[in-house]
Each structure stands twice: as structure tokens, then as C-alpha cells.
Amino acid sequence: MPRKYSFHVNLQDVDHTLKIKPAALADKILSAAGQDADTLGFGVGELGRDRCTWVLSRLAVQTETMPRMGDELIIETWVSEYGRLLTTRNFTVSTPDGRDIGAAVSAWVMLNLESRTPMDLSRLENAVRATEHIPSPVEGPKRIRTEQMPAICRHTAAYSDIDFNGHVGTMRYIEMITDTLPLPLIEQTERLRMDINFLHETPIGRTIDICSVQQAPDFRFRLCDGQTDICRAELKLG
């Protein structure tokens, strides 16, 4: 059975229209993932004892409507696929009275903290056992191909960008991406589809070029460190 976690949309989560920011919504979704993995005995605390950690490889987030300040969110989550190197975790987001807000699908790898290389997932028996035969609620995160795009801004990774894994965190990538969107568009957005591929880690001090092709409602992104793609993303706003 998928498990449920509740969240409150706080002042800190919203923009000036009192609507949740896309990065804050993703943060709550990933918090549910973290709490669920802890509950089932394969959270980052547990993995840390073996000098391993969870790293997000791909993420898709889809909304029907964007939550507002003061809203309560119920995030239901379950693991539906469990391969040798990649595992799929699903999410539905709804109101306490059962109204659909959105859904998400994520793909994770387990990384060795010393070698920074992916580990065989089959050793996590708790995770193998927790896998459920319930399909993903929306299409999984697509594989995004690289393409030439103009650089529109640049950011050097700093202390505030770095997460517990010592690299730029998911929220910050989403912030870098959404910061380039036309403001009137993001103010009005209720229906969002966001696909992100995380390809390489960005340590502190590294400079990232944010490259983008924007033809509303479609937005494509490449975040690059020189010739290396760090992250690719596609957004559709409605």
C-alpha cells in the first residue's frame, strides 16, 4: 500500500501571488520520498552507514492546479520498479478532501560517497521488498537529448546551493530553470509538466551556463559546465 504524508503550504513556499513556487512543490514531493525511505529502512541515514546515498537521476512533476498558501497537501508515494541500478518512485498530490493536485515520477540511483559511482541496488533488501505493482500515475520522466541552445545566464555554485550530498541540490536546479521564465507566465501557471534529467554533479565553485530555447508554452533547457551537460529539462506551462 502506498503511504501518505501531509504537508502544509507555508509563507516560505509561495510567491507574491501566494501560489506555491514550482521548486517548493518539488521539495515537498522529495521530502515525502525521504520520509518514506526512512520509514521503510532505506533512507539516506541508513545508506550513509555504508558510505552510500540516494541521488535523483530523473524527475517528472505534473500539476492540474497549483496549491496556495495555507493549503494542506497529501502526498502518497510508492516504489513501483526496482532494477539493478535504477528505482522508480511515484507520487500523487491531493487535497485532504481528495481533489487531485498533481503527480510525480522519479528515478533514483544509489551512489557510493567515495567513488561517486552508482551501486548495485539489489543489496537493499528492504527496498526490494517495498516494491509494489502499482503503475505510475503519469508518464515517467522522459529522456531528453542534448541540443544546441543559446546561454542566457550563468551561475557559480555557492554554499547555499549545496545540499547534504555536497553538490547542487534539485531545488536549486529547478530555481535556476524557473528563474528564466517570463514572469507573467509563471504567475498564471496552474498546469505544469516538468521533465528533468540530472546527468552530472555540480560541486561548489563550478560555473554553470543556463542555456534555453523558449517558445511558450514549451521551454527547453540545458545546464552546462563547459561542454558537459549537468542537467537537461523540458517544461510545459498552461
Next chain:
Amino acid sequence: MPRKYSFHVNLQDVDHTLKIKPAALADKILSAAGQDADTLGFGVGELGRDRCTWVLSRLAVQTETMPRMGDELIIETWVSEYGRLLTTRNFTVSTPDGRDIGAAVSAWVMLNLESRTPMDLSRLENAVRATEHIPSPVEGPKRIRTEQMPAICRHTAAYSDIDFNGHVGTMRYIEMITDTLPLPLIEQTERLRMDINFLHETPIGRTIDICSVQQAPDFRFRLCDGQTDICRAELKLG
């Protein structure tokens, strides 16, 4: 009687040493302020009905030790002074078993959302009644004078920087400041004293120069929009 609010130090709050980031600690302190003002009937929701909002004018945060991932924090807060234009709110931060972690003192103004000018606080009868004769736990935020300093980096305010009030939020200013500190120093810091004066609002699209004089353990900052000081700060790290 001061009221108590509890917080959990989450994965999202910590750096790669699993220690809370200064901005995340300030965020929890300001969350306690928000919850307490809501409880007492003069929160931003209430003020919004009169097209007013709370804006932080000065903040001092002081720590004895920095909390770690998984820690529970008890934040106790009370209003100790209530003038015509400025009100003082105090905080102590401790562990559930009563160990001192730190303290904070903040000064707030009520801003009219249309004119962006300060309002007379005496009209908030709930707030007048809530004022208690308990002194601040540490020295209040000092008034920082302007001085010439070299610009060390620059940031253009974007969507992710903006809070519910439509201007760059407190956490972001603290992040801009702490991002300039030498990494080995911030990794080791347990005892922190941070004084910040918020002087002007920064709307989206405005470019801020981060100017600083750094002679460890003392760090002084001026965040400027052209010739206008937006924010001044002093940090002492130990």
C-alpha cells in the same frame, strides 16, 4: 508567557557537514514568528485584509552551537517592545531537553502594501495586548553604519528570490552574505553572531552588488542597488 514552537532539522536544511545552514536556522526562527503572530491574531493573513504586511527591519541571530540534521529545536518567542513604528520580537532556541542553542532579536515594521510606507502600529490592539515585560535574551540588532567596501559579486533578483511580499526575502539576503564566506570557516562555525539591517526592498529584476570587508572572524557587508544600501550586515564567526 512566551509560547513554544517545535521544528525538525531536515535534510533540506543542512550543508554537506550535516550542520544547519545559517539561512535555514533564520528561516525556522522567522517561521516561529509567523506562527506566533497568527496564533495571537496579528499574522500576515490578518494584516492582508487591511492591505498591510509585516516587514523585517533588523535581525540579530546568535548561536552557541549549530544544530545538526535530525535535531529537534524548540523556539520560544515573545514580543517585548511595541512602539509606534517598530516592534521587537525575541527568540530563544533550545533542544527539547533544555540545552541552549542560540537566541535572536528582531525588529519589525508594518508596511502598507499600496504605498509601501510604514503604518502606525497602535491600531493592532491584539499586538499591543500581547507585549510582555521580558527582556531580550541577547543584545538587540545593532544599527550598522554605511562604509566604503569593494564589491565582490553581483546578483540580479529573480523569481526564486522573491517572497510573498514581492521582494527579495530574508533567507536570500542571508544566503547572498554567507555564500561569500570562506568555506572552511563556515564548515567549522558553531558560534555565530549575525546582525542585519534591512533598509530597502529589492523587487524582481533589480541588480544587487554584494560588497564586503572580510577579516576573520569579522565580516562586514553592504548590499547595494547603485548608491542605495539595500541591506547592511555584520557577522562574527567562531
